[in-house]
Amino acid sequence: MKPAPTFAGHRRTVRPGSVISFWLPYQPPLHWPSLLGFLAARAITGVETVAAGVYTRSFDLAQGQGIVQVSQARGSRLKVTVVGASARALPGLLARVRRVFDLDAELHKIQAQLSRDPLMAQLINLRPGLRVPRGWDAFEQAMRTVLGQQISVAGAITLAGRLVAGYGQRLPAHVQQWPGLTHVFPRAEAIVDVDLSGLGMPRSRALTLSTLARALLEDPQLLRPERNLEAWVQRLCRLRGIGPWSAHYLALRQMGAADALPLGDVALIKALRLLEGADAQLAQRAQAWSPWRAYAAQHLWASLS
Template sequence: MSPFPAKYGYRRSVRAQGVLTIWLSYQPPFHWPSLLGFLTARCIGGIETVANGVYTRTAVLGGRHVLVQVRAGRGHHLILTVRGLPPAALPGLVAKVRRVFALNAQPVEVEAQLGRDPLMARLIAARPGLRVPQGWDGFEQAMRTVLGQQISVAGAMTLAGRLVARYGQALSLPLHVPDTGLTHVFPQPTAIVEQDLSGLGMPRSRAATLSTVARAVLDEPQLLQPGADLDQCLRRLCQLRGIGPWSAQYLALRQLGAADALPLGDVALVKALRLLEGQDAQLADRSQAWSPWRAYAAQHLWASLS
């Protein structure tokens, strides 16, 4: 095993039969069951799965297909296992996984401020260290967001599975794992931008939005980069046909890493708040007390429904 300086947030083992294992550190607490439950409900058939406490997905890194697995480890670590990774792509993969699993979060700071609100204090006590998981990449998260407009999570994942099966590239044979059902990588924007996606079982307007967003990502590769200017990004997203405030705020929360983003029109958030505080509770009013951590408040409200 080769230790890395603490600033990198990981250490790794030597390769064994093409498998690389990396230990990723984080600041406790970390409510792993909630994060894993979130991912379980949103697995897209063909590219990702959760089984026996392990999240597994396919990806393209360094121009090659790779298989990524993440599970809880001892101490304050997650264990990342990857197959097929080009050595030069390791730093990028580590940075991506740390972002997806929110390993750079400072939960003590967040919860100290957010917990001043009595409702949030109750929710934090139930799930200390709850993280706001991020999208794997901008294009995939944008497609997930559009597919999830006005339908259930399960319905959106069904549509996403069809999208993958029809337009995703087949997983390269050395990585094919029959028992997991992992068969593809997520489609690239070029694979769907000119396609009529309404045949997948969605309204033509939503299919058109998928193509519009794919074109926007191709034309503006930095559009959904984490850390992008939030106000500018929100304005640009809302200029796209089919993208309204809910979708823009959800992408800000889930992809841009905006800690204070909040999709006010989210039906599940409204439902969760009213279950907790009564039918007269108003999300817009209550959320003022949760700034600048409204994305964490939203994650707690969503988690409360489970």
Template structure:
């Protein structure tokens, strides 16, 4: 199938973001193609996404019952931010001089969304205070030990990401992370089992943030990052993110203050953050980011 979007769309930036965060066993980027495994309506499946002519993405699905395709398409549209309005974002966010410069450099940059609440919550906690590469190594270990193996493994995909029920109650020893972080993973798994709507996209962020911040191990950075990457809050911004602070200082000097500057980026601070993170891609060596 083909999924349309409002042009422009920066597929190279989207693919680069996904490639850096591919979890071994469930995701793979090769050439211009992104592949991943998933569980849908109780059945394992796979998806392959690539660019196509005419402002659309080409999608190939396998293992999905015909009656479940419509709901899965809605998920894919959210994950790849296909319903964004780049002209509106350009007009409003571009009123700020720095953002106008970054928008011109990367027109059509989108904010990728998490596949589902539990997976994104695990990614976010695994990424606390470590590099993206280290977080993906930990996520790969989690998948290998607790994920569901694919019966027909292919194209580098071998497992489906673990369910919350498979993680709740575990100690998660031996993954190579601090014990407190392992406890946070199981805390989140139990919280999502008790409140499946905890990370439902589209809900009022302030309500979700209040609930998240009550969980041990979830601080302002993690809560805001989940609002940005999972709840779909276009104005979410993890102010304490090391890479965001570094990017702003590289662009505007060491005295630049992220909290102060970000006021000019409302109500599109999530897109401003994505532009700042992406601006670091040309730096060598790359700046470590918490962004998972």
């Protein structure tokens, strides 16, 4: 990763369409196939692609729109290629990539503690270095979470694609050079007063999307990280249409809460029972995984693939 003075040096040379590459280091191990598999299954048409070991997506920042591409490089690094970002936006953009790919996780500590549980030890041996991918930004992750309520991942991504096609801005011409990328994810103001039930979802879920959009416009720090996970969950559950599953999933994906666990998640329950039998109880077993239940959950979800 280039230091801050280098960014300043590029201030006059970074122009629309400029392509710049950086290398972000991380502490190994990192299970790249699982990261890519997770992102591929959730790639929104027009916004994201995963192909040939590379994740590519559009972004919409205060400084402008562009494209970021992430791939694995030698020497425990990720290569990040950016198109269309101003020099001022680069440090924040790279910090966002580190967060999305969970590059700063204390994997040795996490895996050592989780491995005290025989099931987790088994899953960690299968996927050493498994990370917990996080959302690109608060609004997008909130929309993804609501769209995913009580339906399959594929169904949720289909709805997200319709949301993008209907309300997302098209990418500017100088960055329309990657196949499959046409739009940026919609902004909150684009959907706050819109009836989204026409996209093919229950009206109650469409109302929840609008409620969250308005809440985030009124309080951009609504999904800010907090130390008290339960207080954060309770605060989110006061919003219409947000229950414990949605709040814990948002805590896991957006807040980065290492101990968040959506206990009612059907896929987690299925994964545990496939591994330990039909009588296995997620709430009971999860006690052994604290304070790293989010990583335990990611291993369980990954086991289904």
